Amino acid sequence: xxxxxxxxxxxxxxxxxxxxxxxxxxxxxxxxxxxxxxxxxxxxxxxxxxxxxxxxxxxxxxxxxxxxxxxx
Amino acid sequence: xxxxxxxxxxxxxxxxxxxxxxxxxxxxxxxxxxxxxxxxxxxxxxxxxxxxxxxxxxxxxxxxxxxxxxxxxxxxxxxxxxxxxxxxxxxxxxxxxxxxxxxxxxxxxxxxxxxxxxxxxxxxxxxxxxxxxxxxxxxxxxxxxxxxxxxxxxxxxxxxxxxxxxxxxxxxxxxxxxx
Numbered sequence: 001x002x003x004x005x006x007x008x009x010x011x012x013x014x015x016x017x018x019x020x021x022x023x024x025x026x027x028x029x030x031x032x033x034x035x036x037x038x039x040x041x042x043x044x045x046x047x048x049x050x051x052x053x054x055x056x057x058x059x060x061x062x063x064x065x066x067x068x069x070x071x072x
Numbered sequence: 073x074x075x076x077x078x079x080x081x082x083x084x085x086x087x088x089x090x091x092x093x094x095x096x097x098x099x100x101x102x103x104x105x106x107x108x109x110x111x112x113x114x115x116x117x118x119x120x121x122x123x124x125x126x127x128x129x130x131x132x133x134x135x136x137x138x139x140x141x142x143x144x145x146x147x148x149x150x151x152x153x154x155x156x157x158x159x160x161x162x163x164x165x166x167x168x169x170x171x172x173x174x175x176x177x178x179x180x181x182x183x184x185x186x187x188x189x190x191x192x193x194x195x196x197x198x199x200x201x202x203x204x205x206x207x208x209x210x211x212x213x214x215x216x217x218x219x220x221x222x223x224x225x226x227x228x229x230x231x232x233x234x235x236x237x238x239x240x241x242x243x244x245x246x247x248x249x250x251x
Binding site for chain 2 (some may be wrong): 002007008009010012014016017019020021023024027029030031032033034035036038039042043046047050051054055057058061062065
């Protein structure tokens with residue numbers, strides 16, 4: 001038999017959320033970890049190094065061309 | 073020579089931006105799905121948040137419709153924009169739960185919000201306040217609050233639509249919201 005919930009309140013809503021998560025964390029944590037792992041993995045492992053290589057590459061070539069002009 | 077280096081960087085930036093937009097569009101629907109399944113005590117998988125990765129159409133529709141409505145409202149002022157953001161919180165839940173389209177879901181969400189707007193605004197302020205406080209706990213603070221936020225909004229959605237919530241009591245019985 002179902003028991004009845006009290007009407008929605010701020011404290012009740014947050015309390016139920018904490019209560020639910022503390023008892024059912026295993027249902028959430030794997031999915032949330034996959035999400036963060038996926039996003040941060042893509043950003044930091046794949047894309048950021050490439051962006052850094054590009055930025056330093058531009059800086060290097062700018063400096064190199066500047067040096068060439070100074071030498072001339 | 074510099075252009076040769078710059079072109080891939082610009083291209084990568086574009087790919088990165090598109091990828092982030094794609095994830096920002098599908099994640100709320102996936103999170104709503106995870107939230108509804110977990111709150112009903114149904115089994116979940118690790119890939120729940122990316123559930124809509126292969127069918128991103130409705131998620132993209134909601135993302136752009138949200139932007140289209142939110143941007144002018146934020147131009148009018150902070151309060152109208154914020155109120156709409158809170159009023160539209162249930163839209164992903166309605167899309168997942170009832171299979172509504174983006175526009176219908178936003179309309180339905182506003183209807184639900186209107187039925188207890190004071191509580192929902194206060195709940196949102198409380199969630200933001202707690203998020204600011206818990207963000208000071210390194211790494212896990214903001215992460216945990218994201219889950220609390222999703223669970224709290226999911227619980228509010230189930231309560232406002234008179235549905236059953238599982239996994240709250242020690243006796244394992246689901247609790248039913250007053251319809």
